Amino acid sequence: MKKIVLILISIFIIASDVYANEQNSLKKHFIDTIDKIIIVVKDTNLEKIKRNTKIIDILTPMFDFTLMGKLSLGKKWKQLNTVDRKRFVELYVERMKQSYSSKLDAYSDEKVEVTKIKQAKKNRIELITDLVQTDAKLKISYKFYKPKKAKKDKDTWLIYDVVISGVSILKTDKAQFREFLQTNTIEELMDQLAKK
Amino acid sequence: MRYFYRILFCLFIVSFAGCSNKVEPTQSNIKPISSEKLSIALEDNNEDEDEFMDEFEEEMELEEISDPLSGYNRVMTNFNDGLFEYVLAPVARGYKFVVHKEVRTSVGNFFHNILYPIRLINNLLQGKVKNSSEETGRFIINTTVGIFGLFDPAKSYFELEPHNEDFGQTLGFYGVGAGPHIVLPFFGPSNLRDALSLYPDSLVNPVDYHKNRSYNLTNSYGESLFLTTYDKVNFVSLHDGEYEKLKKDAIDLYPFLRDIYEQYREAQIKE
Numbered sequence: 001m002k003k004i005v006l007i008l009i010s011i012f013i014i015a016s017d018v019y020a021n022e023q024n025s026l027k028k029h030f031i032d033t034i035d036k037i038i039i040v041v042k043d044t045n046l047e048k049i050k051r052n053t054k055i056i057d058i059l060t061p062m063f064d065f066t067l068m069g070k071l072s073l074g075k076k077w078k079q080l081n082t083v084d085r086k087r088f089v090e091l092y093v094e095r096m097k098q099s100y101s102s103k104l105d106a107y108s109d110e111k112v113e114v115t116k117i118k119q120a121k122k123n124r125i126e127l128i129t130d131l132v133q134t135d136a137k138l139k140i141s142y143k144f145y146k147p148k149k150a151k152k153d154k155d156t157w158l159i160y161d162v163v164i165s166g167v168s169i170l171k172t173d174k175a176q177f178r179e180f181l182q183t184n185t186i187e188e189l190m191d192q193l194a195k196k
Numbered sequence: 197m198r199y200f201y202r203i204l205f206c207l208f209i210v211s212f213a214g215c216s217n218k219v220e221p222t223q224s225n226i227k228p229i230s231s232e233k234l235s236i237a238l239e240d241n242n243e244d245e246d247e248f249m250d251e252f253e254e255e256m257e258l259e260e261i262s263d264p265l266s267g268y269n270r271v272m273t274n275f276n277d278g279l280f281e282y283v284l285a286p287v288a289r290g291y292k293f294v295v296h297k298e299v300r301t302s303v304g305n306f307f308h309n310i311l312y313p314i315r316l317i318n319n320l321l322q323g324k325v326k327n328s329s330e331e332t333g334r335f336i337i338n339t340t341v342g343i344f345g346l347f348d349p350a351k352s353y354f355e356l357e358p359h360n361e362d363f364g365q366t367l368g369f370y371g372v373g374a375g376p377h378i379v380l381p382f383f384g385p386s387n388l389r390d391a392l393s394l395y396p397d398s399l400v401n402p403v404d405y406h407k408n409r410s411y412n413l414t415n416s417y418g419e420s421l422f423l424t425t426y427d428k429v430n431f432v433s434l435h436d437g438e439y440e441k442l443k444k445d446a447i448d449l450y451p452f453l454r455d456i457y458e459q460y461r462e463a464q465i466k467e
Contacts, residue, residue: 067249071249071256074253074256077249099444099445102441102444103441137357160252161256165460166462166464166466167456167459167460167463168459170256171256171258171455171459172455172456172459174256174258175258176446176447176455177447179448179451180447180448189447192447
């Protein structure tokens with residue numbers, strides 16, 4: 001009996017240690033990525049268009065935009081045929097990148113601090129950060145998951161949702177799409193996305 | 197409600213870095229996704245992938261928002277949006293052109309400081325003693341050293357952060373549900389709980405005019421309306437162009453703003 005307890009305890013300790021390691025390396029990778037972005041943003045010699053492209057290139061391996069697109073459609077996704085699926089993902093990823101770069105503009109001495117790390121499951125980590133601006137703090141949480149099979153050109157841990165002051169980007173999209181699809185077809189939604 | 201605009205304006209920072217309005221992105225910013233990459237992404241679109249997606253299903257479950265007034269709400273959203281685009285934003289831009297940023301920041305600080313009673317009372321009602329005392333410390337420091345609240349030395353030197361609370365949050369704290377979503381004229385998105393809460397908050401708001409109250413800052417309803425509007429113009433001038441950018445992410449503006457508002461309030465109450 002004692003032995004079993006001992007084994008259980010040691011398994012628990014080892015397991016929690018593995019968790020901690022994973023969390024720390026993810027945190028380090030995340031902060032490194034931000035530092036890379038800040039260097040690009042601060043480089044005033046760079047043309048704006050080139051700068052934005054560069055930043056998107058740095059960010060892309062960390063985000064699973066494709067999964068975000070799928071999840072944003074919810075149950076509807078399963079009803080789509082392959083052609084529609086492909087077109088939708090393509091449009092969604094494009095929109096995400098567009099939206100991102102339009103928001104990426106000048107950097108005004110904001111700092112990112114990781115305040116908390118949560119791991120609800122083995123394959124889920126949430127980094128809770130403060131975006132410290134001159135006049136306010138903004139709580140932004142980045143939700144990562146670990147795919148079973150590592151994806152080509154992608155990190156081990158991938159972001160599938162960003163929550164800003166309690167507002168989830170993914171949920172907001174999902175709610176929008178669901179409401180739009182109540183009165184419109186998927187083709188109309190895709191046309192709408194293409195317009196943007 | 198002021199804070200809602202803050203989040204609205206900040207939501208568009210879906211980025212690690214910051215924001216300003218120096219660049220308008222063009223289509224050429226973005227490299228087209230090579231079809232090769234896409235086919236890789238879509239290859240694993242098999243049963244496995246669908247099953248994997250179910251893992252997220254629960255987490256991404258949407259809270260049902262009560263919305264019996266959606267017809268009216270849509271109309272009012274368009275009204276507010278037009279008001280913003282054609283009245284508030286141009287006025288704020290003109291004002292921004294004339295008045296220095298430092299002055300506008302101080303005006304914003306002043307209004308924030310003077311709304312201390314709302315924050316204090318709601319922190320107390322929720323039993324947040326530490327936050328209440330920090331708010332009080334901020335008010336004393338900023339009113340004296342910060343010259344009637346024009347500056348915020350409490351934050352820059354004493355590292356005291358503000359704790360924004362309003363009566364809607366207090367009710368939410370005690371389990372009162374949001375009720376149906378209501379878009380208010382001028383104020384923007386709200387719900388039954390938060391709309392009714394405007395009145396108790398107004399009773400302790402020094403800027404608002406109330407007869408039979410000893411500490412009115414203004415002498416008439418007209419003056420208080422003027423000050424409230426000025427505060428709003430000043431706020432928008434400090435966040436020029438941000439609402440417009442956020443709006444670009446909307447497929448349909450009304451449900452977009454509604455969902456952001458409800459998610460945001462839910463998070464505030466939990467804090």
